[in-house]
Each structure stands twice: as structure tokens, then as C-alpha cells.
Amino acid sequence: MKRGENMNFAEGLLVAANGIIVVFIVLISLCLVVKIISLVVGAIPDKEKQTTENNVQPVSTVSNVSVPQPERDIKSQGDVILKGVDDETAAAIMAAVSETARKNGENPKFKSIKKID
Amino acid sequence: MSLFNTIADIFSQSGYVQITWQQAVMILLSFVLIYLAIVKKFEPLLLLPIAFGMLLRNIPITGIMDGPSNGQAGGLLYYLYQGVKLGIYPSLIFLGVGAMTDFGPLLSRPTSLFLGAAAQFGIYVAFLFAILIGMPENLAAAIGIIGGADGPTAIYVTSKLAPEYLGPIAIAAYSYMALIPMIQPPIMRLLTTKKERAIKMEMGRKVSKKEKIIFPIAVTVLTSLLLPSVAPLLGMLMLGNLFRECGVVERLSDTAQNALCNIVTIFLGITVGATAAGETFLKLQTIEIICLGLFAFAFSTVGGLLLGKLMCFLSKGKINPLIGSAGVSAVPMAARVSQVEGLKANPSNYLLMHAMGPNVAGVIGSAVAAGVFLVIFG
Numbered sequence: 001m002k003r004g005e006n007m008n009f010a011e012g013l014l015v016a017a018n019g020i021i022v023v024f025i026v027l028i029s030l031c032l033v034v035k036i037i038s039l040v041v042g043a044i045p046d047k048e049k050q051t052t053e054n055n056v057q058p059v060s061t062v063s064n065v066s067v068p069q070p071e072r073d074i075k076s077q078g079d080v081i082l083k084g085v086d087d088e089t090a091a092a093i094m095a096a097v098s099e100t101a102r103k104n105g106e107n108p109k110f111k112s113i114k115k116i117d
Numbered sequence: 118m119s120l121f122n123t124i125a126d127i128f129s130q131s132g133y134v135q136i137t138w139q140q141a142v143m144i145l146l147s148f149v150l151i152y153l154a155i156v157k158k159f160e161p162l163l164l165l166p167i168a169f170g171m172l173l174r175n176i177p178i179t180g181i182m183d184g185p186s187n188g189q190a191g192g193l194l195y196y197l198y199q200g201v202k203l204g205i206y207p208s209l210i211f212l213g214v215g216a217m218t219d220f221g222p223l224l225s226r227p228t229s230l231f232l233g234a235a236a237q238f239g240i241y242v243a244f245l246f247a248i249l250i251g252m253p254e255n256l257a258a259a260i261g262i263i264g265g266a267d268g269p270t271a272i273y274v275t276s277k278l279a280p281e282y283l284g285p286i287a288i289a290a291y292s293y294m295a296l297i298p299m300i301q302p303p304i305m306r307l308l309t310t311k312k313e314r315a316i317k318m319e320m321g322r323k324v325s326k327k328e329k330i331i332f333p334i335a336v337t338v339l340t341s342l343l344l345p346s347v348a349p350l351l352g353m354l355m356l357g358n359l360f361r362e363c364g365v366v367e368r369l370s371d372t373a374q375n376a377l378c379n380i381v382t383i384f385l386g387i388t389v390g391a392t393a394a395g396e397t398f399l400k401l402q403t404i405e406i407i408c409l410g411l412f413a414f415a416f417s418t419v420g421g422l423l424l425g426k427l428m429c430f431l432s433k434g435k436i437n438p439l440i441g442s443a444g445v446s447a448v449p450m451a452a453r454v455s456q457v458e459g460l461k462a463n464p465s466n467y468l469l470m471h472a473m474g475p476n477v478a479g480v481i482g483s484a485v486a487a488g489v490f491l492v493i494f495g
Contacts, residue, residue, distance in 0.1 A: 007267050012248035012257070014385045016241035026340060026485045027234040027478065034124075034227040034328075041327045 084115035139395025140175040144191040145173035151356040159477070160295035163268065163386045165286065168196065168387050170390025172297025174348050180389050198388040201283070203274055207269035208349040213378025214269075214480065215333070215357025218448065222474040224328055225321025229440075231424060235442025237486045239264030243413030250405070256278050258490040260406055263290045264413025265483025266297070266445035272349055272389065274487045278494055284393030285403040289410035292461075294447045301442050301454050306423045309438050313429055314435040314462035318471045329362040332484025338479065344488030346495060351484050417445045421475065443472035446479030 007015070082090050090113045101108040128134065150168030154161040176181050181192035199207040240261040249255035262274045262468065263286060271290040275283050293300065305314075316393050333355035341348035360370040373454035422439040424442025439459050443451040452472035 005256045009245070009249055012245050012254070012415060014256075015493060016245050019493075020238065021240050022489050023237050023482055023485050024231075024234045027230040027482055028123055028342060029339065030336060030481065031227040033229040033339060034224055034230075034332065037328050037331050037335065038224070038324075041325055041331070088207075089392060100131075 080110045081112035083112060085113045120134045124212070130178075132179075134143075137177070140177055141395075142399060142401050143393060143395040144172055144344070147175070152359040161383055162290055163291050164295065166383050166386025167291065167390035170387035171284075171393045172390075173387075174391040174393065175395050182394070184308050189340045194391040196320065197384050198391065199274060199288050200384055201388050201392075202280065204273050204276055204349060205349060206388075207273040207276075208353040209381040210269040210385065211350050212353040212373050213358040213381070215354040215359075216373035217378075218354075218358055218359045218361075218477050218480070219473070220329060220332055220358060220362075220477055221324045222321065222470050223477050224324040225468075226471070226474050228428065229474030230478045230481075231428070232421050232444040232475035233480075233482040234442045234444075235424035235445075236417045236446075236475065236479050237251075237265060237416065237439065239413040239417030239445075240483070240486050242416040243409050245410055246412060253279075253406075256282060258494050259286055261413055262286075262483070262487055262490065263410035264417040264445075265292065265461045265479070265486060266294055266417065266447040266451065267467040267480060267483040268294060268416060269348060269385075270487045273357045275488060277491060282388060282400055282402075282406065285406045287389040288393065292407075293410055293414045294450065297445075297447055297450045298454055298456060298457075300414055301441035301445075301451065302458055303413060304325060305422060305439055305454075305458050308419065310431045312460050313426070313438050314459060315466060316429065316434055317463065317466050318435065318437050318440075318468065321468075321474075326362065327362070330359065331416065333358040333362070340481070340485065344485060346491035347484050347488035348494065349389050350380060350487070351481065354480065354484070363406050393406045401408075403423075409468055414445070421445065421479075422432045437466075437468055437471065440468055440472040440475050444475040444479045444482065446476065446483045448480060449473065449477070 069070050080090065080094075085093075093113055094108075094110055098111075130278045147168045150164055150171065153159045154164035154168060154173030154406065157417065171180065179192065182194045183192045184195050185191040211403045226244075242261075243264050244257045244261035247260050248254060252260070257277045259271070259275040259279040259282060265271065268287065268290050271289050274284065279286070337348075337352050337355040340351050357370075357373050360366050360373055421441035421444035422438055422443070424438065424444075428441075429437045437455075437459060439455045443455045445451050452469055454468040455472035459466040
């Protein structure tokens, strides 16, 4: 088909049908590719995740070593000592620090969280 | 020579005397577009430069869009326009779009790609209708692409297939993208029941970083091998996305998303506007193009919604058909419209993330549809 020609309706219908079929075939293929990628990636053990899981224990181990006795204004939450900090704030701080530290390849170990006025 | 004669000479050679009625109308039209961009905030980032380009082009004698002749350099906009003519700006805009796009919602629910395909339906309906009313097939294809709701793709295809119609097609494409919140909701309400619109969807799975990195590479290879003509568009889109997802080139990602995208938007807007010369723009065919563009847009919405309804039925009510209309690729406006309509039917219904999947799939879908036209008519 040359540019600038006037095609008849039947030819146009054929082009339109071919077009929409090709669009569907390409996007269905991509859908399959996405599924394959997710299967393959899911099957490969995630080193980063494993490292993180392995490092969960050291947090408590380290914290168990020399935990000072809680003072009057000190609360203990699990093995982490909270000084003037409520549970929710402590959880948010630990989550934020863990996220940042993991990006830098570090493994955070929490001993205590203290409020500084 | 008297002062009076000098002033009369200057006036007789000025644009005030040489302006044609078509140029005057186009200047007035550019004022309307500037008003819509600044006061009504209709796609101002693009509409404002487009309107100003139109204004500059239609001021007589400036030669701002004239090519070089008799050893004289051409006008400023002539040189800037080469970026449109050679398909450089749309591809660079896609680089920025890719860097801004999160394909996570698409990867978490890959069936979104079906909706992105169905929402290209309007492209072919408008193409057929244009053929039916006797338009040449290259122009019909360029008009049809308006239904993809993707400005850069529409400009890319038109610059290759029907460059003389770039002005009306680009203006129609961007105008309809700006008018999505007005065009889509009546169609969405007409084709869906309140019960369907109120469906709350479950969150998709978490997508790993590896998947997000592999996806743009896989799409580039697969689609460029099949449709090499759209490799510049899809390749740039996926490169931008790889910049974003790989996490090691944050400066490049930032530049693609902000500085580069903004610079190219200025050049693209002003030069597309400058193609709208009064003599070529003010024709009956422009009105036909604008009407067919609306037709394309509406049928793309219908296509997405109908497949959304089918998926709703097949999934036993787990998929809200409203996300189908987001398959037109105006990112993220179409997804926002799905969210707003979902909220109206059910105040605790948040469809935005679910609609982003078909929305970004639509970007790929419209580029593929463009590639098909370029293969056939290019």
C-alpha cells in the first residue's frame, strides 16, 4: 500500500483487524513474559533476603549480652530498651533505620532507643 | 523624505498591513488557548508553549518558521522543528515518561496488559471511519492514533505519515488528553452498573526489584525485534524506566524526569504550535480531524471498559471494570478518573493503583499500534 492512497472500506477493515490482533498478540506475549520473569525471579533464592533473615537473630543476641537494668523511666520492649519512647514511635524508628541501613548494605542492631530533649 | 513618509513606509511594510484573515483568526485562537492553559489549567505545560508557537507562527513576515534560502539562515522555529520532523522530541519525552513511570502495578497484575490492548480499539474505529469518509490512509492512521491518548506517539506517527497535518492532530490529541475528566466519566457510567463500579479490588503481589529491572530490557528486545519502527519510542521509554529502577544512575534518572523532559516539552510544544499556520489550519478537514479524534478517544474508552466488564465477569466480580478505561495511555489522568468514579460509587474504594497497571500498559499498547501503522503505511 502506497502513502496517500485512498483505500476502500474492506481494505481498511482488514488493516484495522490486523492491527488490533497484532496489538493483542504483542501485549499477551508481554503478559506471558512478565509471568515468566516473576516465576524465574521467584525461583532464584534472594541472597539479600536470606542475609536479612540471618541477621534477625543477632539483634536479640546482641541485645541479650549486656542489657542494663531498666530505670524508672525506662521501658523495655522485647530486648530493646526504650528510654522515654513509646512502642509505636520505637517501631517506626526501627523500621526507618532498617530500611535505610539495608540500602547501604548494613545490618542494624538495636540496643536501646532514647528520647533526647 | 519627510517624517510622515517614513512612518507610512514602515507601516506599509509592517505585519499590521500584511496580516491575512486566517492569521488573525489563528492569533485569536492562540489567545483562547493561552487563556485555557493559564486560567483553566488545561494541560498548561504543553498547551501554553503550543499556543505561543501558534501565535508566533501567525504573526506575518517574521519568517520564524521559514527554512534557509538564498544563503540566509532560516527562522528559529524552523531549526527547532527539526526535532519533531526527525522524531527526536517524542522519543526524548518518552525517556522522561519512562523515568517517571512505575511499572510495579502492571507487573503485579500482568492481565492489565489486556486492558491496555483493548483500549486501543478506538484507534482502529477512527481509522476505519476516516477511510469511510474518503481520507487518504496515511492521514486516517495518524488521526486514529489520537485514540491512543498519547501525545508523543501521535506526534511521532503524524510526523512520519502525514506531517502536513501535525498541527491539528497534535492540538486535538493534547486537547482531548486535557479533557479526559469530561469525556470519560459519562461513558464509564453508561457502560457500567453502580454495583460494578463499587467493586473493591484486592492489592496485587509485591514486585521485586529484579523483576522491575528485567522488565524494561525484555520489553525492548521483544517489541523492537517485532516492530523496529517503534524502537525509538519504546526503547527510550524503557531506558528511562531502567534508569529509574536500577538505582545506580539516580542523576540520569533525575535529569530524564525533570530537566531534559522540561526542555524537550518547551521545544516540542512551541514547534508543534508553529505548524498551525492559518492557511493550512483553517480548513474543513481540521474540523473533521478534531471530530474523528474525539470519536477515537471515546471508542478507546469503550474498548477498555468492555474488556474490563468481561474480566469482571470471568473473575467473578474481583476486577472493577472502571480500570479498563484507564487503558488509554494518558498517564496518570485516566487512572485518576477511574479512581474518582470508583470513589463516587463506593467512598472506600481506592482504584488508583489498580488503574495504573492498564494505564501504563496503554502507553505500550499505543506505541505498538503506532508501530503497526508505520510498518503498513510508513
